[in-house]
Amino acid sequence: MARLTHPEAGTITREELIARAKAMLPALRERAAATEEARRLLPETLRDFRDAGFFRICQPKRFGGFELGLDVLEEVMIEVGRGCGSSAWNLAVLGGHNWWIGAGFPEEAQAEIYGAEGDSLMPVTFSPNGSSCRRVDGGYEVTGRWPFMSGIDVANWFGAASMVVDDPGAPTGDAIIFAAPIDQGRIEDDWFVLGMRGTGSKTIATEALFVPERRAIPAGCVEEQEMPGALVNPDPLYRAPLRAYLTIEVAGAAVGTALQACDALDEIMRTKPVRQLSAAAGDTKYQMEVPAMRYRLAAAQTLAATAQALLVDEARGVMARLHEYAPRGQKFSREEIAEVGLNVARVIDLCVESVSHAFADAGTSAAVDGHPLQRCLRDIYMISSHAALRMDAATEAWGLAHFGLTSPFAVRRTLSDVG
């Protein structure tokens, strides 16, 4: 089978990728308002990400990727998120899911999806809700509607999950996760939301779409940590448990947003005059002279730094464990996966707290449409609403796993909560 090799594969470094992301900061900030307005990733940002190779960070080397770790993706994400939260989110989902293709599918499907250039962009929803499929000759016939397909406007593939039903239409208890070319789905323009407006996380729908067997895997293999991709791509990265991977994948966008809010407050403090009751002419004082403002910046800055340290530590921890476990075929326990979720929920919570501090005393001018701090506030709360990132759900999922309990309620997180 053909092998794709990116010219920078094997030579590109983490430091170089981070430097490229840092260099994009001014452009990303300049485009942030237009990105929101367009409610999708802008073509110029898409091009910048492509040129920088960002989508290939976790893509297998043999299919044109860099095959670097999730930690590298997150460090790049943090820098991109410092420029634009929505753009970072799209990078996570599209770049991150180039890992999913390599981890989830058999070889033939990988070759097909990565294509001749390794230039795949595939949003995926792992929730089968609102969809069903039936077995037909050579594959499945899939009907459904899947919301929240971040990055769908720029994608060339899409992925989704679907419940398998029998002929009378009764659930069989099985589910599949499949991939299909983007032109086989119908995009519904329904992304009108509080924040993260530029992610273009619209709905996609299919009616009786034929999906060949090679591009449909049983969802059970995800829970079992027995995904077909591990046989294709030997790097331990492709044995990462999906849920742990996905939870970390997007979190860099939140950390970047918190850092961005700190930068915005810093700028306000240096440039926004303080009204003075009896100032001599020319004796302008700025917000940085106000102790409460200084406290807020220090609070926001340290919380963002904590979130960054915790996220990078968590990503490195997962990578280290993958390298330790893979050779002996050890899988992650339910508790270990839940602990990743717990710590990432803490990352998000720290970011929310950080942005709240930055916003608290920044003044009404920072609440004006188009102000970066207003956008950061909407974006961070939007991110924190994500089912896989909510603290309350994460503490409960971890607590139950930790004590070996099950709950009568549907609080146990399933695949439907991620993606």
Add this chain to the structure above:
Amino acid sequence: MGNGVTTTEIGVKLSYDARGRRVLTHPEADSITKEALIERARAMTPALRERSARQEDLGQLDPETFDDFVHAGFFRTCQPKRFGGFELGLDALEAILVEIGRGDASAAWNLGILTGHAWWASMFPEEGQEDIFGEDGHALLPTGIFGRGGIAKKVEGGYLLTGKWLYQSGIDVANWLGVGAVVEGEPGPGMSFIVQRAAGTLIEDWDMMGMRATGSKSVTLENVFVPERRAISLAAMEAQELPGSKVHPNPLYSTPLFAYISIEVTGTAVGVALHAVDVLDEIARTKPIRRRDGGPAGFEMEQAHIRRRLGEAKSLAQAAKALLLSEAERLMALVRDYAPRGQKMSREEIAEVTLRQARVIELSVRAVDEVFTVAGTTATKNGHALERCFRDVHTIATHQVLRFDVAAEAWAQVHFGLGLGQTTSGPPQGG
């Protein structure tokens, strides 16, 4: 050396190099790893926990724990290899402290201070270091580094020191003292000295809410002679130009004092937070809950609010730990980068290190408070591990270097170039 530990047991080798200089070599100097030390620390947790109550009654580091630390080599973590140390980074020390603090906070604090200050001793002139590290490299000194506690009078060949220094953590097991003083008739921040501990008089004034076993009492000196080789200028310290950085090529010895001491002890608080999480975990598994419906009795872990607080506390403790260790590594990487080209850390960079450590403490306090909130009245009973964690972490948070409000203001002043960036309360009085 006290408490029955002898040089022979440790096996430090005394030799002389080609230039006739004294060299002390610890038998593990070239083989010890950070991971091995962390493992040793982890293995001590049960013993440390068992000794906590009696150690608090004693009001100082437990003798057995002291011996354990000596044998494990912990006090030598940041000490120069040339003087019998391991010369590992502050990241190694903090990782050890986190584990020790998970067992006992006071023991961890003493370890942080005493190990940390063996590093301080290696900033002194070479001949002074030869005195201090002696023939076995066993140099433990609490400090009041800054010139607030005493007065030094310049005399032939040295100084005469008089004064009182507060908060001398670990003084009961120390063999040296590090103290600062202003020099009579001279302006400036003064000098810092290292004198024999036997020259000082201890004052039993450590009666505190928490951290009771750190033994951080006061010490006085009266007209004690200190030779010049054991004196350094605090102006040189502030200029990041201390003699030790020329004695030891490792960039560790070019770390600015203010950055170093901000991190030095904070692993203790993280350890306490992790300890509190362990305690609630244990309570959740073992404390029965009554059922009104007469069903089979269960345990606290079956209650959602207990699980939620435990998850909150655990993730806060993890966040504190991640920030602490990433900062310690960042500081070490920074000095490795700067030292070879003679670059000094800026005042803002130093203030940022301190600021983030204040956040480490604040997160640790939050973690303990989450646990304490749901642990029940039994956990407030004198002698309960959680009651001790609560007192300890809140006492740590009162330390003037580690208070968030102070650190925030100090950092922001420098960050915005306002004033001189001085803290609102000045440098610390002691460890």
